[in-house]
Amino acid sequence: MSALIVLCLLLLIGAVAVMMRPELVWKANSWRFKYPEHNEPSDAAYVAYQVSAIVTAIAVIVMMGFLAQQLPSRSPQSEASLSAAPSPEYEPFAASREAVTTSTTDAGRFRAYSVDGQTVTVYIRRGLCASAQVPPTVEEDGERVVISYAVGLSHVWCDRDREATIAETVTLDEPLGDREVVDTDGGPLQACGPDEVRQTCPL
Numbered sequence: 001m002s003a004l005i006v007l008c009l010l011l012l013i014g015a016v017a018v019m020m021r022p023e024l025v026w027k028a029n030s031w032r033f034k035y036p037e038h039n040e041p042s043d044a045a046y047v048a049y050q051v052s053a054i055v056t057a058i059a060v061i062v063m064m065g066f067l068a069q070q071l072p073s074r075s076p077q078s079e080a081s082l083s084a085a086p087s088p089e090y091e092p093f094a095a096s097r098e099a100v101t102t103s104t105t106d107a108g109r110f111r112a113y114s115v116d117g118q119t120v121t122v123y124i125r126r127g128l129c130a131s132a133q134v135p136p137t138v139e140e141d142g143e144r145v146v147i148s149y150a151v152g153l154s155h156v157w158c159d160r161d162r163e164a165t166i167a168e169t170v171t172l173d174e175p176l177g178d179r180e181v182v183d184t185d186g187g188p189l190q191a192c193g194p195d196e197v198r199q200t201c202p203l
Helices: 002-020 023-032 043-070 076-084
Strands: 096-099 108-116 119-126 130-133 137-140 144-148 150-153 165-171 180-182
Touching: 002 023, 002 043, 119 144, 137 165
Parallel strands: 144 180
Antiparallel strands: 096 150, 108 119, 119 165, 130 150, 137 144
C-alpha cells in the first residue's frame, strides 16, 4: 500500500511539472532524433502534453483518495479503549495464572483470615513457583464473602524463599458480621486473630 502511494506521488509531481513546463517532455525525448531542432513539437503538441498531464494528475488524485480510504483507521471508541486498557503485568517466566484456594496447589493456599471492622486480612501461603500476583478482589452478599486471589506460575523459576506467608487486605461494603468467608471454589477460610495465625492456624 505504501509503495503505491509513493508511486502516485511521483506521478503527480511529474504531471504538475509537465503542466508547468510542457517542453520538458520534448527535452526528455529529443535525444532519439538525429536532428532534434528539425523535429521540435508545435505549440499544439505542447498544449496536448499539458492536457494529458492534467488528466493524469486528476486520475492520480482520485487513486490516492481511494488508497487513503483503504488505510486502517481507529475510531474514537477504539482509541479510548486502548488508552483505558491496563498495561500487562511483567511476570518473569510466568506461563500461567492460577487462583489460590483453601486447598494446597502450586499457587499456594489460603491459611486464614482476620477481621477488623470492614477490613478483612487474608493470610496466604504462596507456592514455590508463584511469581507476580494481582491484588485480591472480593464479592459479597448477605450470606457470604468470596475472596479471589491469583498468582502467576513459573515452572522454570521456583525458589523456596517464595514459600512464605503473606497478608493481603480487602475492604467490605459492610461489616462481616456472621457471614462466611470462602474462596472462589466455595471452600471456607479459617478465622484467626492476627496474633494467632502462626500458633493455631494450620500451615
